[in-house]
Amino acid sequence: MAMTNLPDEASAARVARAVLEARVAACVNRLAPCQSQYWWQGKLEQAQEYPLLIKTTAGQYEALEAVISAVHPYDVPEVVAWPLAAGLPAYLGWVRGEAAGNAAVPPTN
Incomplete structure (x- = not known):
């Protein structure tokens, strides 16, 4: 699982599409905007940002x-990225296949 934040909805959509078209992710969730506070160049800043959760x-x-x-x-x-502790095996298999550019059909139950 990876994450990034963007300054506006248009750039969030552009980055999401870029990672999907490059086949380096299976899915991207564009989340609702949030308020971020952070240090940048010696100043305390605040901005609205659009988070992306990226399945890779x-x-x-x-x-x-x-x-x-x-x-x-x-x-x-x-x-940033962090490892998943667990997940539905069929879903994780789908992520592996899609992120590698190999479309996989999940097994039926």
């Missing part, structure tokens, strides 16, 4: 980071 794999993280860095409007974009 550890093997695709480096490529994902490169795509985000190339299209993100910030000088230093937040790009």
Whole structure:
């Protein structure tokens, strides 16, 4: 699972589409805007940002980071990731397949 924040809805949509078209993620959730507070260049700042939750794999993280860095409007974009402790095996298999560019049909029950 990876995450980044964008300054507006248009850039959030652009970054989401870029990572999906590059096939380095299976799914991107564009979340509702939030208020972020942070230090930047020695000043305490506040801004509205649009978070993206990105479903990818550890093997695709480096490529994902490169795509985000190339299209993100910030000088230093937040790009972070964390491992999943567990997940529905069929869903995780779908993420692996899609993030690798291999569309997979989930098994039927």
